[in-house]
Amino acid sequence: xxxxxxxxxxxxxxxxxxxxxxxxxxxxxxxxxxxxxxxxxxxxxxxxxxxxxxxxxxxxxxxxxxxxxxxxxxxxxxxxxxxxxxxxxxxxxxxxxxxxxxxxxxxxxxxxxxxxxxxxxxxxxxxxxxxxxxxxxxxxxxxxxxxxxxxxxxxxxxxxxxxxxxxxxxxxxxxxxxxxxxxxxxxxxxxxxxxxxxxxxxxxxxxxxxxxxxxxxxxxxxxxxxxxxxxxxxxxxxxxxxxxxxxxxxxxxxxxxxxxxxxxxxxxxxxxxxxxxxxxxxxxxxxxxxxxxxxxxxxxxxxxxxxxxxxxxxxxxxxxxxxxxxxxxxxxxxxxxxxxxxxxxxxxxxxxxxxxxxxxxxxxxxxxxxxxxxxxxxxxxxxxxxxxxxxxxxxxxxxxxxxxxxxxxxxxxxxxxxxxxxxxxxxxxxxxxxxxxxxxxxxxxxxxxxxxxxxxxxxxxxxxxxxxxxxxxxxxxxxxxxxxxxxxxxxxxxxxxxxxxxxxxxxxxxxxxxxxxxxxxxxxxxxxxxxx
Numbered sequence: 001x002x003x004x005x006x007x008x009x010x011x012x013x014x015x016x017x018x019x020x021x022x023x024x025x026x027x028x029x030x031x032x033x034x035x036x037x038x039x040x041x042x043x044x045x046x047x048x049x050x051x052x053x054x055x056x057x058x059x060x061x062x063x064x065x066x067x068x069x070x071x072x073x074x075x076x077x078x079x080x081x082x083x084x085x086x087x088x089x090x091x092x093x094x095x096x097x098x099x100x101x102x103x104x105x106x107x108x109x110x111x112x113x114x115x116x117x118x119x120x121x122x123x124x125x126x127x128x129x130x131x132x133x134x135x136x137x138x139x140x141x142x143x144x145x146x147x148x149x150x151x152x153x154x155x156x157x158x159x160x161x162x163x164x165x166x167x168x169x170x171x172x173x174x175x176x177x178x179x180x181x182x183x184x185x186x187x188x189x190x191x192x193x194x195x196x197x198x199x200x201x202x203x204x205x206x207x208x209x210x211x212x213x214x215x216x217x218x219x220x221x222x223x224x225x226x227x228x229x230x231x232x233x234x235x236x237x238x239x240x241x242x243x244x245x246x247x248x249x250x251x252x253x254x255x256x257x258x259x260x261x262x263x264x265x266x267x268x269x270x271x272x273x274x275x276x277x278x279x280x281x282x283x284x285x286x287x288x289x290x291x292x293x294x295x296x297x298x299x300x301x302x303x304x305x306x307x308x309x310x311x312x313x314x315x316x317x318x319x320x321x322x323x324x325x326x327x328x329x330x331x332x333x334x335x336x337x338x339x340x341x342x343x344x345x346x347x348x349x350x351x352x353x354x355x356x357x358x359x360x361x362x363x364x365x366x367x368x369x370x371x372x373x374x375x376x377x378x379x380x381x382x383x384x385x386x387x388x389x390x391x392x393x394x395x396x397x398x399x400x401x402x403x404x405x406x407x408x409x410x411x412x413x414x415x416x417x418x419x420x421x422x423x424x425x426x427x428x429x430x431x432x433x434x435x436x437x438x439x440x441x442x443x444x445x446x447x448x449x450x451x452x453x454x455x456x457x458x459x460x461x462x463x464x465x466x467x468x469x470x471x472x473x474x475x476x477x478x479x480x481x482x483x484x485x486x487x488x489x490x491x492x493x494x495x496x497x498x499x500x501x502x503x504x505x506x507x508x509x510x511x512x513x514x515x516x517x518x519x520x521x522x523x524x525x526x527x528x529x530x531x532x
Contacts, residue, residue, distance in 0.1 A: 062101070064149060064153060065101050066097050066098065066101060067150065067153060068153050068156075068157060069097045069100050069101060070097055071153065071154060071157045078110075078111060079096035079099075079100070080096070081110060081111065082096060082099045082100045082103060082110035083096050083099045085099070085103060085108065086099035086102060086110070089103065089106065089108065091103065175516070176516070179512065179515075179516045180512045180513050180516050183508065183512045184505065184508050184509040184512055187504070187505055188505040188508070190269075191499050191501045191504050191505055192501050192505075194267050195267055195269075195270075195501075196266050196267045196307060197307075197496030197498070197499075198270075198305045198306065198307060198497060198498040199305070199306060199307070199308060199309040199492065199493050199495075199496055199497055200303050200304065200305045200312065200493065200497035200498065201303070201304050201305075201306075201309070201313050201316045201490045201491065201492055201493065202301070202302070202303050202488065202490070203302050203304075203316050203320065203486065203488050203490040204299050204300065204301050204302070204486075204487045204488035205299075205300055205302075205320060205484055205485060205486040205487060205488075206231075206235075206300065206484075206485050207234045207235050207238060207298070207300070207327055207482055207483075207484055207485075208231065208482070208483055208484075208485050209481075231298060232295060232298065234327065234330055234482055235293055235300055236293060237330060238323050238326050238484075239291050239292075239293050239300060241322070241323070241326045242289070242291050242319055242322065242323060243286065243289065243291055245278075245282055247319065247322055248281070248282055248285045250318075250322060251285075251315065251318055251319065251322075252281075254318055255311075255314055255315060255318055257281075257285065258272060258281050260306060260307065260311055261281075261288075262274065262276075265307060266307055270284075272284060287305075288304065288305040288306070289302070289303075289304055289315075290302070290303040290304075291303075299487065300323075302316065302319065302320075304316040304490070305497070305498065309492035312492060312493075313490050313491065313492040316490035317490055320484070320486060320490070323484055324483075324484045327482045327483065327484045328482075330482060331481060331482055334477075335477035335481070338473045338477050339473055339474065339477050342466075342470040342472070342473035342474070343470060343473075345469060346463070346466040346467055346470045348466075349459065349462045350463055350466075352459045352463075353456070353459035353460055353462070353463045355459075356455045356458075356459040357456050357459075359452050359456075360449065360452040360456050363448050363449055363452050379428055382428055383425055383428045383429060386421050386424050386425050387421075389417075390418060390421035390422060390425065393414050393417045393418045393421060394418055397411065397414040397415065397418065400414065
């Protein structure tokens, strides 16, 4: 069995059972044609006025107090702090300004440091659950305050602010007078009225090096010779010595430095008491003797201060003398060592040469021979002469024996001569290698004299070399000489150099003002950190 599909119908128009929408709209509009809001009295308003709230004197006083608090110009942080203090005290204000008013009415200063510390530390105040607060926007000023009252309150507030400003300015002026101006006045009084006038003697000197005088100073030494770099170490050494305790001791022994500054003409702050220690004297010496070194020019500048100009000049001349002695001592040991070594070598070579010469003379005296070479030449000449005579005798003997009947006497004589000449030659040749009784052979004599002569020649060469070294050491020692040249001699001034009254007073003012400023800034920062 099949069923026919039944499709759904859309947008089917159905007949309206009542009025159409247009008819309803027109009917509704027709009902409102005669509707009006005019009551027949025009623009006149005959409605009853709302009842006016009368302000009581107490509320007026509260409003004036709130207006005065608003005029104080309190910051938002102060108002929030006042509300927190009020909540801790169990007060329920209607606004931040009302919290300030109620706390002041209770005799509590909401901005006092004690209340701030209680807020920070969480004092043991019972916590009070605050009531729901209205927004902290200040309400408009009440209409019950007239212009005269407002003006009087504003004038009172302005007078209070001006009074507080005057008090702060007065306190600031008092602090400045006490902590800055009073110490400055005391310092000025000391510099102008009490300080002893001091006289400074200035001088300048330089340490120079002698020229080489032919010495070969090559390399970097020759490059820096004649400049301040060559004597920089010596200048620094002299500067250190003049500021040392040894220089103070010598100056005190020679001119009485300590006794000069123990005089009654010196003020109390600069005077040395009889009970002063050596350290106090040395500190005063370092203040009164000022020495500086300029490495670019190699000049040492010295300033000596004393209570009178003559003493100042005497101190300066004495210190320059000490500096000259120190300069001489700087290279004295080096020059002495160089000359001593060279002189010792020369003297030793000379002694050895003399000993070698004495040995040669002693051998010549013992052997009876002045020169082995001359003696050998003489012996060889003798042997040559005898050999010549021997050859001549043999030639004549051979000539005579060539005859048929030679003369027997002549032959015997020639044979005897030949034997004598041969014996003489043998004796002469034997004397060259074999000595006679109590005498040495000529070979030994020649060897001993040769060794002695060679030793003498060597000693003479060493002596000559030592003499050259001695001369070189003398030249080098002369080149190492340092001397002090005074470019600006000390001269006593005719006016006092110290104290510099105005400069010292101004410096004291700047120092005291800086100390006060630093202390004030530190206190302000700490107070701000505590009150935050």
